[in-house]
Each structure stands twice: as C-alpha cells, then as structure tokens.
Amino acid sequence: MDKTYDPKAIEQRWYDDWEQRNLFAPASGSGPAYCIVIPPPNVTGTLHMGHAFQDTIMDVLTRYHRMRGDRTLWQPGTDHAGIATQMVVERQLNQEGKTRHDLGRDAFIDRVWEWKAESGGTITRQLRRMGASVDWSRECFTMDDRLSHAVREVFVRLHEDGLIYRGKRLVNWDPVLHTAVSDLEVLAEEEQGSLWHMRYPLADGSDSLVVATTRPETMLGDTAVAVHPDDERYRHLIGKTIRLPLTDREIPVIADDYVDPSFGSGCVKITPAHDFNDYAVGQRHDLPLINIFTEDAQINEEAPIAYQGLDRYEARKRIVADLEAQGLMERIEPHKLMVPRGDRTGAVIEPFLTDQWFVRAEPLAKPAIEAVEDGRIRFVPDNWKNTYYDWMRRIEDWCISRQIWWGHRIPAWYDEDGNIFVARSEEDAKQQARDKHGRDVPLRQDEDVLDTWFSSALWPFSTLGWPEQTPELKTFYPTNVLVTGFDIIFFWVARMIMFGMKFMDEVPFHEVYIHGLVRDADGQKMSKSKGNVLDPLDIIDGIDLESLVAKRTAGLMQPQKAASIEKATRRQFPNGIEPHGTDALRFTFCSLATTGRDVVFDMGRVDGYRNFCNKLWNAARYVLMNTEDQDCGVDGGEVTLGLAERWIISRLQATEQEVDQHIRSYRLDLASQALYEFIWNEYCDWYLELSKPVLQTADDALALRGTRRTLVRVLEAVLRLAHPFLPFITEEIWQRVAPLAGVQADSIMFQAYPVADESRRDTAAEADIAWVKSFILGVRRIRGEMDIPPNKALPVLLQQAGDDDRRRLSEHRLYVERLARLESITVLADGEEAPESAIALVGDMQVLVPMAGLIDKDAELRRLAKERDKARADLDRARKKLDNPSFTEKAPAEVVEQERKRVASFQSALQRLEAQYEKIERL
Structure with a gap:
C-alpha cells in the first residue's frame, strides 16, 4: 500500500471498475427483494449539499442490503424539469437573437433534446463521484418513451374514471413565463408594502364603507364587499349595494364568516377572480368572476378603458391617484406582507382565472390516508405523518396543466365545436370523433403539457415497467423505503401514494424516511444570495480561494453584495478548501443524519473524518506489514488467542450488533459513531498497540499466529462493516487484506455484512482490558501532568492492590510494562508507606509514580x-x-x-x- 492515503488515486478507479462490471445490478437468487427509487433530480441540476446528503443515506441503505444478500435495486433516473429546462434552452436561443416561437414547437422540442444529450447529464456524473451504487443499466428519464406511455395511460384512465376534468379556476400564474405554476414553485417572503384604505359609497348615497387592501388595482374586479354577519356596525347594511368607484358597476354588501371584524375596518373587498380566499367566498355567494388581467398581468378590456393596457403596477399608481382626486382615499399606511414570487423569474405571482386541467383529488386521497393510518406506510420520524394528514384531509383539486412546450403533452384533442376527446393516441382520438360525428373531422391537440409532478407521481411503478407487468414490477413493487425531504411531502410523497393505491392497488413504499435540511455552520439555510453555498465536489476535490470566491459571487449584480460575500469567503476559507475525498464527506453526512432534524454542516467535521480515513489507512498498512508473507492461521492449525485478541473479538461483536441495529432504525448518526469509536479508539489506538508486545517479543508460534489472524480477520470484518459508509477506501484495503483473511472474491460489496455472534462475547476479557487500559492511562496522565518525557522508563508502586488486581498484573504484566514504559512494578504490602508520589486510581488500587529524581521540583x-x-x-x-x-x-x-x-x-x-x-x- 502507498504510504499516504490519497482518495484521488482510488475513488474514480474503483467506481469505474464497479460500473463497467455492472456490479450495481440486483443479484439473482432467492433472497428478499429490496428497492429504493431515487428522487429524480432535475436534468438541469447540479449536485448540491442536499442531494449529496440524501444520496449518501440511500447508498448506505443500498450497500447494506446488497451485502445482506437481498436482491437490491437502487433505481436511478432524472426528471425532465419542464419549466427549468425550457428556460435553459430559451436563454440559449435568446443569445442567438431568437425565441422558441421563431423555431416552432417541433423544432424547439428537438433543440431541447439536443441540449439534454449534450449537457443534461451533469448531475448523474456527479452522483457517480459520490459513490452512488445505482443500477445505471436501468436509468430512466421522465420523458423516455416508456415512461411517457405510462403517463398517457394514467391520464386516460383517470379521465375515464371521472377523476380528471377541464375547468376554469384560479391558479398560481407567472406573468413572465405565461404558465400556471405549482405551490412549490412559489416563494413567499415578507416585504415592505402599503395598506390602502379606500372609501366605497353606498349606491343610495346614505353612507360609505372603508375597505383596506394591499392591491388596490384589483378593485376593478371587485364583485362584493363582505362584513361579518355578527358585526353590529354593519349588520343593517347587509343586502344593500355599493357603487364601485372608477367603474359603472354596483356590487352587494354580503355577510360571511371569512371576515375578521378586528382587521382594518371590518369590511373586505371581494375579488373572486384574483384572490384564492375571495374565490371561495364568491363560490358560496354565487358572485360573478371578473378577470381584469391579461396573461402579462396588464389590465384587460373588462376594466374601464382608462386603465386598459396598463401594467398592474402602473394601473395601481393611476387608480390611487384617481381615488385621491375624488376624495375616496381614506389613508395609506406602511404594511409588511407576504409576497408570492415565482422561483424561476422572481415575478410576483398572480391568482389568475384560466381554463386548466385538474385531478379530482379527494377520492384518491381517502385510500392514501388509510394506508398511513393502518400502518402499511410508516413515516420516520413518526411525527411527519401529522403533516401528511393535515394536507391530505384538506386536499383540493390539483391543477396539472402547464402552458409551456417541454413536457408530456396532454393527450386531449378538440374538434371545431370544442368537443374534447381524451385518448391514448391521435388515431384513437380521431376514432372517437368519427364515432361522434359519423365522419372524419379535423382535430387539434391541446397545447398544454402536464405538471412535472404528474409524471413523478408514477415514479415507483413507471420506472419498473408499468403498465406492462414486467418481472421487475412484480419483484420490486412495492419498494421498501422512500428517502426524501419534508418540503415535498405534499407535492410528491402524497401523490405517489395516491397514484400507487389507484393503479397498483398497493402502497408504493412501506416507509418514508424524512431527512432534515442541510444548513451552514451558523445554522443558516444555504443560498446563493447569502454566499454560503458549498459545492460537494469542491469538498471532495478541493478548490483554491480565488476560484471559490468567483463561484460564490457569480451572478451577483449588486457590487456591495458581491463584496460582502467575497469578504466572508476569504475569512471563512483563507486557504480555499483542501481535498477531502468522497469517503470523508459521506461519513460526515452519516454522522449528521439524525432523523428529521436539520443538519448543521461544519467543515471541521470533514477535516476530522479525513483524518479518520487516514487512520484506517495507516492501520491497514501496519497490519499488512506484520502479516503479509506470514502464517496467519487462516488455513487451519492451532492458534492461541491472548487477552487482547479475545477482547477485540468481543468488542467487534458488540459493534456489529450496534451498527446493524442503528442502520435498521435509520440512525446513521449512531451507526457511524459506533464505527468511529471502534475503529479509532478500540482497534487502532488500543488493539494495534496491544499487539506489538506479542509481535515483537513472543517466541510462542501459536500466540504469534493468533495475533496475526486476529489482526487480519478483525480488520476484514471492520472493512465490511464500514463499506456502506466508506465504499472506496474499504474496497481498496479489503482487496489486500481479504486473501490474508482467507477470503477470495471480486468485490467487498458482495461479501456478507457482519452479523454479531453472541457466543464470541467475552465479558471477562473486556473487564481485564478495562483494567489494563485504566492502568496505562493513569501512568500516561501522570507523565503529562508532570511533564515527564514519554521515553523515560518509570518505576511504579501499587498500593491497596486486591486479589483481582494481583491476578491481572500477573497475567497481563507484559501489556502494562510495554505500553506504559515502566522500569519496574512493585506491589506494596498492606500498611507499607510510599515515598512522595503522583497518584492515579485503577478502581480501588492506587498507582504511584515516585517523584524523586524524575523532575527538578x-x-x-x-x-x-x-x-x-x-x-x-x-x-x-x-x-x-x-x-x-x-x-x-x-x-x-x-x-x-x-x-x-x-x-x-x-x-x-x-x-x-x-x-x-x-x-x-x-x-
């Protein structure tokens, strides 16, 4: 082995070898099936800390079950990311002075596929760098023909069952992208705004009401003013009408429990076409829906001509000025409010009334709720099921259509009369139209595509071949566990459960492991604007300071912000980031993987686990130097196992049991801690040291053989135990150690995961070694406190030594003399006085080091x-x-x-x- 541990020299080499030999494919045999489907990352994406953390957890579970002999499949794939991908390609076209409309739909889609082929594999290449042992031969893409076929099949079946419909409803509308967007694509942040108090006169001229709003431009679409039915101030006005300012319309005063009498004046303007809460009020009171915006968020022809064509914010200014001119603006107050913005464009999202396709969610939600209630699906930690219940029991219909070109085009066709024909193909749609009209009629396909989450909801079964009844579907569905973040319980987890129950009549997975969010060392969420984002590959490969500064400040337009981030980066990483390797980063993530809580990431931990890998490497070098070309007793023959051997074998059993138990309960933090303690403290710091007296002085061939055999067998077992966490370094070392331990195989990943043998526990040996360690540490502590050179042999006196102390000293004298560097050990008789000494306690026994002559006081x-x-x-x-x-x-x-x-x-x-x-x- 090389003297120095160099992850760059081994990691890529081993991953290429594993993949080329297709070692990640499920093994054949009769073992139980185990399957995880990867949450498909966006094809536009790059690996971030959340991905790296999540994928590490999944890989540990996958490698663990593979070594347990399960037929293990980690199903990979990527999501077509409709809006994000379309924006990437549109930006490229804009740089050429073109738009997608210049190309036309078909040519634009071809251009997207070209981009995907050339640049869309970045994140899968990065997954390989993280050691992800997914079965790449089964890699899927949500726009693949096979998965697209599944999407069409699901859409048609839901439509046939009356669970998909087309209707005019409010949706989140991005006025820049000109499409509906999901709640997940809307970021609501508190901003400083204003609260405008406007006076609405009663139609009979007897009085007026004051309403407060944060969006005065929407008043042009008001269709009522609401008050609380029990509000004494306004009860007499219910049923009267108001003359809506700046328009020629009259609107009613209505009573509704939605109104909070304590907010503002207690009167609320109702604009059903431009507010989700107002929409619900409008439905209850049968109010008209007046949409005053275009797709660009400009004022349309439904509003008075004076405002038509104005941008919404220009219209706001003019409306406020006109109300002030008419004496109808009561007052304007500063007001903080939550503003919804599109995550891609930053534009303020509008509730917009438009024709869209919807999934009728409530009938699908009922069996999905029951599956969690009766325990067929278990959330880890358990409390996340309450978040799931809360959303599912209040679920609303799901808008699944998007007004973009890249994605699964909705399989619906229209004739000239507006009749809709939902079909699996255009030919099927034509046949439906032919049956209806008795002749061929021209049809046009719906221009919209499906929400990306629609195809993702099929992921656990579409990736396994559904609607075909493939062997993979039969073997691996339902999958075992879904590993994901809490932020997509609604958008993905719930919908996979609903669709799995609907189309497979079975849950899609048995457990949902919810992990936390990766935060920086100060507990802050990582974001580019804060400049605290860490790239996992920078930690693996290292990066110089100037390159790191350039990455962190890229795209920041404000010079002050960029300067602030640069300053923080130089303070935090004055020397850049040193290379740490994949194994060290993975082990760091595992050490932080407490269930459900956010992860505070500290580079100091990665430094520590880089040292841990180095410790394991050096331990292996020591073992190989003392066992290669030696009789290690693995081919039979007698051996003698000394105290140290019996102790480390016993401790190995305890560690194997502990690690296995923690992996099964998804406590990778506790599993990695147990591994760290055993490898660093017990095997490296103590057993290797305890082996030296035997290897260096023993003339007993059986004892030598027993020590060598224990060195290699325990190390070989430890490598298997650590492999799911540290795949690269364990494979590299194992290839050299395994033959010495009598093991012949291609790869560590197919060796049995260690199982504790309770019969090999030796509590007596553990107690004796505890005494030996306490004795040695006591002497070392005296050396440190008295500043005595470590190489100076010391005389030691023992006072109050009991029978067990005397026995242990007699049997294990070699260990304490060698490791504590003692000149002599004298047991004092009862009552015998000792000279002035430094004292350490070993149980009730006192270890005395006489000070005379050792130091100049x-x-x-x-x-x-x-x-x-x-x-x-x-x-x-x-x-x-x-x-x-x-x-x-x-x-x-x-x-x-x-x-x-x-x-x-x-x-x-x-x-x-x-x-x-x-x-x-x-x-």
Whole structure:
C-alpha cells in the first residue's frame, strides 16, 4: 500500500471498475427483494449539499442490503424539469437573437433534446463521484418513451374514471413565463408594502364603507364587499349595494364568516377572480368572476378603458391617484406582507382565472390516508405523518396543466365545436370523433403539457415497467423505503401514494424516511444570495480561494453584495478548501443524519473524518506489514488467542450488533459513531498497540499466529462493516487484506455484512482490558501532568492492590510494562508507606509514580509560574477587550463571539496551570 492515503488515486478507479462490471445490478437468487427509487433530480441540476446528503443515506441503505444478500435495486433516473429546462434552452436561443416561437414547437422540442444529450447529464456524473451504487443499466428519464406511455395511460384512465376534468379556476400564474405554476414553485417572503384604505359609497348615497387592501388595482374586479354577519356596525347594511368607484358597476354588501371584524375596518373587498380566499367566498355567494388581467398581468378590456393596457403596477399608481382626486382615499399606511414570487423569474405571482386541467383529488386521497393510518406506510420520524394528514384531509383539486412546450403533452384533442376527446393516441382520438360525428373531422391537440409532478407521481411503478407487468414490477413493487425531504411531502410523497393505491392497488413504499435540511455552520439555510453555498465536489476535490470566491459571487449584480460575500469567503476559507475525498464527506453526512432534524454542516467535521480515513489507512498498512508473507492461521492449525485478541473479538461483536441495529432504525448518526469509536479508539489506538508486545517479543508460534489472524480477520470484518459508509477506501484495503483473511472474491460489496455472534462475547476479557487500559492511562496522565518525557522508563508502586488486581498484573504484566514504559512494578504490602508520589486510581488500587529524581521540583515550579503569568496576561487583555462597549457594539457578531471563546480558553488554561503548580508544590 502507498504510504499516504490519497482518495484521488482510488475513488474514480474503483467506481469505474464497479460500473463497467455492472456490479450495481440486483443479484439473482432467492433472497428478499429490496428497492429504493431515487428522487429524480432535475436534468438541469447540479449536485448540491442536499442531494449529496440524501444520496449518501440511500447508498448506505443500498450497500447494506446488497451485502445482506437481498436482491437490491437502487433505481436511478432524472426528471425532465419542464419549466427549468425550457428556460435553459430559451436563454440559449435568446443569445442567438431568437425565441422558441421563431423555431416552432417541433423544432424547439428537438433543440431541447439536443441540449439534454449534450449537457443534461451533469448531475448523474456527479452522483457517480459520490459513490452512488445505482443500477445505471436501468436509468430512466421522465420523458423516455416508456415512461411517457405510462403517463398517457394514467391520464386516460383517470379521465375515464371521472377523476380528471377541464375547468376554469384560479391558479398560481407567472406573468413572465405565461404558465400556471405549482405551490412549490412559489416563494413567499415578507416585504415592505402599503395598506390602502379606500372609501366605497353606498349606491343610495346614505353612507360609505372603508375597505383596506394591499392591491388596490384589483378593485376593478371587485364583485362584493363582505362584513361579518355578527358585526353590529354593519349588520343593517347587509343586502344593500355599493357603487364601485372608477367603474359603472354596483356590487352587494354580503355577510360571511371569512371576515375578521378586528382587521382594518371590518369590511373586505371581494375579488373572486384574483384572490384564492375571495374565490371561495364568491363560490358560496354565487358572485360573478371578473378577470381584469391579461396573461402579462396588464389590465384587460373588462376594466374601464382608462386603465386598459396598463401594467398592474402602473394601473395601481393611476387608480390611487384617481381615488385621491375624488376624495375616496381614506389613508395609506406602511404594511409588511407576504409576497408570492415565482422561483424561476422572481415575478410576483398572480391568482389568475384560466381554463386548466385538474385531478379530482379527494377520492384518491381517502385510500392514501388509510394506508398511513393502518400502518402499511410508516413515516420516520413518526411525527411527519401529522403533516401528511393535515394536507391530505384538506386536499383540493390539483391543477396539472402547464402552458409551456417541454413536457408530456396532454393527450386531449378538440374538434371545431370544442368537443374534447381524451385518448391514448391521435388515431384513437380521431376514432372517437368519427364515432361522434359519423365522419372524419379535423382535430387539434391541446397545447398544454402536464405538471412535472404528474409524471413523478408514477415514479415507483413507471420506472419498473408499468403498465406492462414486467418481472421487475412484480419483484420490486412495492419498494421498501422512500428517502426524501419534508418540503415535498405534499407535492410528491402524497401523490405517489395516491397514484400507487389507484393503479397498483398497493402502497408504493412501506416507509418514508424524512431527512432534515442541510444548513451552514451558523445554522443558516444555504443560498446563493447569502454566499454560503458549498459545492460537494469542491469538498471532495478541493478548490483554491480565488476560484471559490468567483463561484460564490457569480451572478451577483449588486457590487456591495458581491463584496460582502467575497469578504466572508476569504475569512471563512483563507486557504480555499483542501481535498477531502468522497469517503470523508459521506461519513460526515452519516454522522449528521439524525432523523428529521436539520443538519448543521461544519467543515471541521470533514477535516476530522479525513483524518479518520487516514487512520484506517495507516492501520491497514501496519497490519499488512506484520502479516503479509506470514502464517496467519487462516488455513487451519492451532492458534492461541491472548487477552487482547479475545477482547477485540468481543468488542467487534458488540459493534456489529450496534451498527446493524442503528442502520435498521435509520440512525446513521449512531451507526457511524459506533464505527468511529471502534475503529479509532478500540482497534487502532488500543488493539494495534496491544499487539506489538506479542509481535515483537513472543517466541510462542501459536500466540504469534493468533495475533496475526486476529489482526487480519478483525480488520476484514471492520472493512465490511464500514463499506456502506466508506465504499472506496474499504474496497481498496479489503482487496489486500481479504486473501490474508482467507477470503477470495471480486468485490467487498458482495461479501456478507457482519452479523454479531453472541457466543464470541467475552465479558471477562473486556473487564481485564478495562483494567489494563485504566492502568496505562493513569501512568500516561501522570507523565503529562508532570511533564515527564514519554521515553523515560518509570518505576511504579501499587498500593491497596486486591486479589483481582494481583491476578491481572500477573497475567497481563507484559501489556502494562510495554505500553506504559515502566522500569519496574512493585506491589506494596498492606500498611507499607510510599515515598512522595503522583497518584492515579485503577478502581480501588492506587498507582504511584515516585517523584524523586524524575523532575527538578524548583525548575518545574519556575516553568509553571512563567506559563501561569503569561496565561493571566492573555486573559486580562481579552477581558478588557470584551469590557469595551465600542468593541462589543461595533465589531461583527462572529468576531465578538470568537473573543468570548478566547476568554474561555485562557480561563481553562489558567485553571490547569494553577492546579498543576499546587500539585508540584505539595511534592
């Protein structure tokens, strides 16, 4: 093995080997089936920290079940991302001075497919870098012919069952994209606006009402003013009419419980065509729907001519001015409100009345709710089922049509009379029209495409071949677990359950593992605007400071914002990001994978787990140097297992049981912690050290063989235990260790996952090693506290040694003498006095190190006094800085916090030095 662990030298090589040999395909045999479908990333996307975290979890589960002998399939694929992909290609056309309309629909779709072939595989290449062991031979794309066929089939069947219809309803409308968008594509953020209080006169001239609104331009579409039925102030006005200002219309005063009497004046303008809540009020009171906007959010011909053609915000200004001129503007107040904006365009989203296709959701929701209630589907953590219930029990019909070109075109055709023919193909539609009219009639297909979430809702069964009854569908449906974030429980999880129950008469998965959001070290959500986004590949490969700054400030138009992000980047990563490798990043994610809670990502953890990988690498080198070309006892023959061997084998059983239990319960954080503790502390720090006295001095061939066999067998088992978490380094080391352990196979990923053997637990050996460790650590602590050189052999006295202490000393003297570097060990008789000594406790026994001749007491006190004085001076300076209001009030918060940490550090150091001074002084 190379002396230095270099992930670049092994990771890509091993992944290419695995993929070329198609090792990620499900194994044949009679083992139970295990399947995960990947949440399909957008084909336009690049790997971000959320993807990397989520995919690490899925890969750990996949590799674990593959090693358990399950027929394991991790189904990959990407989503066509209708709006996002169309925008990418349209931007390319704009740079050429063209629009999609210049090309026409068919040519534009061809252009999108060209882009997909050339640039659409970025994220799948990045998934490979993360070690994702998906079956690439089964990779799907939501626009593939096979999946498109499934989409059409589902649409037609739902329509035949009366669960899909076309109707005019309010939708979220992006006036830049000219399409309906889903709630997930709407970002609502608090912004500063105004609240306009407008006076509406009664038609009989007797009085007027004041209504408050954040959108005065929509008044042109008002069809009522509502008051609460129990509001004494306005009860006498219910049923009267109001002359709507700036128009020639009269509108009624109505009573509705929706009105909050305490807000504003207690009177609410009702605009059913431009507000979702108002739409519901309008339906209850049979109010007319007056749409005053065009697709561009300009005022249309339904409004008075004076405002027609104006942009909505220009219309707002003119309407406010006209109301003020007529004395009808009561007042204008500053007001904070939530403003919905399109996530792609940043444009303010309008509730817009338009003809769209809808899925009738309530009949589909009922069996989907029951599947969770009766336990056929389990949420992990369990509390997320309440979020699911809350949405499903209030579910509304789902708008599934989008006014773009890229996507699954709606399989509906129209004749000249507007009759609709939903069919699996144009020929089927023509036949329906022929049956209706008794002759051939011209048809045109609906221009709209389906919401991307529609095809994604089929993902667990469409990727396995449905509507064909394929062997894969029979074997792997229902899938076992869905790993996803909480933010798409509504948009994807619920819809997959509804469609799975409808078309497969079975749940799509048995468990839903909900993971948290990846946040930065300060707990902030990662976003480009904050400049705190980390690219997983930068952590894997490393990146220099200038390139990192350029990435973080790319696309920021405001110079001040860019300068702020650059400054923060230089402070956070003054040397850029060093290479860490995939395994270190994966293990970091696993260590943070508590169920359901957000993940606070700290680069310090990745540094630590890079060191962990290096520790494992060096441990393997030690084992190989002491076992290669040696008799390791794996081919039979007698061996003697000493205390250290019996102990590490026993501890391995406990670790195997613990790791397996935690993986099964989706506690990868606890599983990785157990692995880390065993590999770093027990195997590397203790067992390898305990093996040295035997390897270096023993002349007993059976003991040597027993130690060598244990070294390689425990390491081989540990590599299998860690493989799902650290796939690359474990494969590389295992290929060298496995033959020494008597194992012959192509890859570690097909070796059995370790199963604990309770019969190999040895509590007596564990107790004896605990005594040995306590003895050695006690002597080492004395060395550190007294500043005694580590290579100086020490005499040790034992006081109050019991029978077990004497037995253990007799049996395990070699370990404590060698590892504690002792000159002699003397057991004092009861009542025998000891010289002035430093003391460590091992149970009730005292380990004494006589100080005479070991240190120069006066010189040591002078050294400690000097260090103590320096620590006091450092502490005083830091405290004065914090006591200065001009510093604490003006310095950045992170700088002040850093200074507080310095104070705490100086205090701790001073306390240690004072305690040590007092201890030496007493000698």
